[in-house]
Amino acid sequence: MGPTQEDVAKRARVSRALVSLVMRDSPNVSEQRRRRVLRAAEELGYRPNAFARSLASKRLHTIGVLINDVTNPYFGGVYSSLATAAEAAGFDLLVAPGTRSADKEAALVRTLLEHRVAGLALLSPLMTTKELRSLTSSWPTVLIGRDAALPGVDVVTTDELQAARLVLGHLTELGHRHIVHVTGGANRSARDRASGYRTAMRELGLESRELPGAFSHEAGQVAAREILTMAPRPTAVVAANDLVAVGAMGVFESHGLRVPDDLSVVGYDDSQIARLDLVQLTSVCQGVDHFGSAAVRLLLRRIDDPETSRAVERIETTLVVRRTTCPPRSSSVVA
Amino acid sequence: MGPTQEDVAKRARVSRALVSLVMRDSPNVSEQRRRRVLRAAEELGYRPNAFARSLASKRLHTIGVLINDVTNPYFGGVYSSLATAAEAAGFDLLVAPGTRSADKEAALVRTLLEHRVAGLALLSPLMTTKELRSLTSSWPTVLIGRDAALPGVDVVTTDELQAARLVLGHLTELGHRHIVHVTGGANRSARDRASGYRTAMRELGLESRELPGAFSHEAGQVAAREILTMAPRPTAVVAANDLVAVGAMGVFESHGLRVPDDLSVVGYDDSQIARLDLVQLTSVCQGVDHFGSAAVRLLLRRIDDPETSRAVERIETTLVVRRTTCPPRSSSVVA
DNA sequence: GCTACTGATTAGAGCGCGCTAATCGGGTAC
DNA sequence: GTACCCGATTAGCGCGCTCTAATCAGTAGC
Incomplete structure (x- = not known):
């Protein structure tokens, strides 16, 4: 099981207690002894036993x-x-x-x-x-x-509310009014995010609309199909995370809709995926x-x-604006 | 620090040793005692101390x-x-x-x-x-x-050689002959992968060509620019992993080249990224x-x-064929 | 010389548990 | 009743370490 303090003590011809002091970097050990102990430990390849240590110290x-x-x-x-x-x-x-x-x-x-x-x-x-x-x-x-x-x-x-304000501030500044949220499901984190969206929308005097989802690519696809059937079609989508956003984008594109021209999309996480050249997703960076x-x-x-x-x-979060958001198509920016 | 076996023993009015036996599911404990001990432990919220346990048992x-x-x-x-x-x-x-x-x-x-x-x-x-x-x-x-x-x-x-055979078998079957490899760098794993590629290419009687890289998106972009300058341009790229592949694809597309029509791309890892609707990268699944x-x-x-x-x-690996590989453009499949 | 004090070193008691060996209790055999 | 046995229970040591208290050497003060 490897050498113990006992072994080191024996080799250095000192007491076991002194070895313990050296190992714990105690100040009241003479330089001479300290060196002798450290050398002995080195020679034996001694490693402290974390279990014994915590058992004894309780810290x-x-x-x-x-x-x-x-x-x-x-x-x-x-x-x-x-x-x-x-x-x-x-x-x-x-x-x-x-x-x-x-x-x-x-x-x-x-x-x-x-x-x-x-x-x-x-x-x-x-x-x-x-x-x-x-x-x-x-x-x-x-x-x-x-x-x-x-x-x-x-x-x-x-800070979900701050994040939502950031996202919706960006989108409304671009001129969006009809903005839906694809949620991350019924779990607490997702509900907090949705709640932030709802509050921020209300603050902006806009009507919120949520589509139930999950934190997955598939959920994004499902939600996207749903969105395609909506009339009037929303001009922007706030997805629960990047995976959802990208899932939705895939469906949009395969239906001939172009992101961001026809539809702006925002994700959360600022993940590797969002940063991909191929994707360049506007996303909330959660710090x-x-x-x-x-x-x-x-x-x-x-x-x-x-x-x-x-x-x-x-x-606090920051918004990393990339290429999936732009002003809505047939609508001028309303002041 | 929470109750110990000692405490449980006292409460159950048995010896500490018996508590230990019960905790270790020893067969020679009467059902009556076992229940009493377990109940006491439950009532006290006893949890074994993993440190003390491993200190004593050394296992x-x-x-x-x-x-x-x-x-x-x-x-x-x-x-x-x-x-x-x-x-x-x-x-x-x-x-x-x-x-x-x-x-x-x-x-x-x-x-x-x-x-x-x-x-x-x-x-x-x-x-x-x-x-x-x-x-x-x-x-x-x-x-x-x-x-x-x-x-x-x-x-x-x-099994890098088997993987390389799989990838190159697929590509040559499609008709590719000019296939380059973007490596993952100088580390051992990357070198093994490159070595597999080289061997498999030799087996197929093809000339191998490697571009130094890293396991990153950026490395893929850099390599892609290099590839664009090559003449004749390779018809297929085997990237060290999915990230590299996607990085390269981004550059190709932004230069007006279409994947897979103009250039086939294969990655390694069969990662989430490869599976994205937007990407659908043919990739080696490493099991x-x-x-x-x-x-x-x-x-x-x-x-x-x-x-x-x-x-x-x-x-053993498997190859997940998606949409980034197809026969090379101006070249019929040679038997 | 003796006491007082300081800093370096050591003795020794646990920490909570596993495990061996000893002990206990209640049959069974005779 | 005694001898014996066997499964159930317990006593107690040791795992490698930390930490308090005790000891030891050395110096200063008088």
């Missing part, structure tokens, strides 16, 4: 992360920023790979808890708020990409890079003081 | 996974299959988030080893073979998506689903017997 250096769907690059981005922030704070990450099924999530979180993670970061969990409450009631938890009114659970999420640092900050705060009041951090 | 249930680039959905797919297989075998995964930089990788692997993982699964590591050797020399390790001739290190990878089970199988074998001889498992 864990691991944050448990639940990812709802690993194959979704959006989560990859969030995770990546989380990893950077966690590393900077001296934490490891233990990841539970989600499978897009709500019931498995509970088991995954349980596994994380068995590893006595210092805190939980849950990326867009699908489980119900009730389950969430029972699982996280006694652990520092931060929700990412999903809101939930749970006491003691911090939240980092996109995913800020998610990680915000989440880690909130988590550390709560680990430090579990009783601190609930914080909700809404990350 | 770890965790596999360490190094992912080279989390934001790449290809790795998401591999990871996902790995997760499924690991779970089926009763293992947890501890993930180290790669950052596409070779020197950080070593530190990440070290972290994994500190967690005394039972084995390592490295997804397309970028580090040199030398580093790889020194890090993995004494731990069960499986390399995924990259080959390396290291004793005691198993490998699961795409990523099989990676995980193969890797876990090899790893368990080696954990069981570290001295077992090195195994290299090459996963």
Whole structure:
């Protein structure tokens, strides 16, 4: 099983306790001893045992992360920023790979808890708020990409209303009035996004119209066919994410409609797909890079003081305008 | 820190040892006691402490996974299959988030080893073979998506030669003769892919031609511009992956060339992007689903017997023909 | 000389659990 | 009743480490 502090101590002819002090970078160790210990450790190829360490210290250096769907690059981005922030704070990450099924999530979180993670970061969990409450009631938890009114659970999420204002501001400025939203489904994140759309439309004095969907390419296709039957046809589509947007665009084009000339399309995520030369989708950039640092900050705060009041951090978005939006065809811009 | 077996034992009025037996599903526990213990555990909300458990048992249930680039959905797919297989075998995964930089990788692997993982699964590591050797020399390790001739290190990878034969077989059958390859760069995986292309071309009696690239959209664009200057212009392009393919396609189209009519394009990964309605890229599907089970199988074998001889498992690929390949324009199919 | 004090080192008690070996209790055989 | 056995239960050590408290050496002060 590899050498232990005991072995290192023996080789360096010092006590085991001293080895422990050196490993923990204690200041009160003479330079002479420190060097002797480090050399012995080096020679033996000693590696600290993270288990024994956390067992003894009870101060864990691991944050448990639940990812709802690993194959979704959006989560990859969030995770990546989380990893950077966690590393900077001296934490490891233990990841539970989600499978897009709500019931498995509970088991995954349980596994994380068995590893006595210092805190939980849950990326867009699908489980119900009730389950969430029972699982996280006694652990520092931060929700990412999903809101939930749970006491003691911090939240980092996109500012959906601000995002919607950004999108609709852009579209109305171009002259659009008839703008539909293809939703991401019945889950909480999707509902928040739809709600942002609805509010922003109302603020603009426009009538909102939603088509139920999902965060998938297929959902975009289905919704697009629906849109084609609408009369009068909307002049702009706000899709729940890029995948949906691109799915819809495919259908539009195969029906002889040109994007953006006949129909403007906006997505969310500013994903790789949106950036493709072939696509150049106007998309909402959710500032995913800020998610990680915000989440880690909130988590550390709560680990430090579990009783601190609930914080909700809404990350501002930006709109990346590309080539799928332009003024509507037969309509001049109305001031 | 939550209740321990001690607490459960006290509540159930039995010994701590019995609680331990119940938790490990020992057969020699009376049904009566078992129920009493389980009920007490339930009431207290007891969760086993994974650290203490592995400290005591020395049999770890965790596999360490190094992912080279989390934001790449290809790795998401591999990871996902790995997760499924690991779970089926009763293992947890501890993930180290790669950052596409070779020197950080070593530190990440070290972290994994500190967690005394039972084995390592490295997804397309970028580090040199030398580093790889020194890090993995004494731990069960499986390399995924990259080959390396290291004793005691198993490998699961795409069968690049078979894949190249598949692609080139398809293209030559359509009538193509002048087929170039945009590589993924100087890393090992890319070189293996290029090597497969070269060999398969030679087998077909064709002259190979490679353009240096990277696994990115931009690299595809750069290569495409290069291709446009070639005379005679190739009739087909085999890109290192889908991203490269799509990058190239964008440039082709913006130069008035139509895919596939003027130029056939094939990618690798059969990614979400390839499947988009707007893209419909013919692509090599690398059977990523099989990676995980193969890797876990090899790893368990080696954990069981570290001295077992090195195994290299090459996963067969399939070609998903979509709409970016067709017979070359001004050339009839030659028998 | 003795005490007081400072900084370096060590002894030793756990952390929560697994596991071996010892013990217990209640049949069965005679 | 005694001897024996076998399944059920428990005592207690050790995993590799952290951390408090104790010890040790060395210096200063008087």
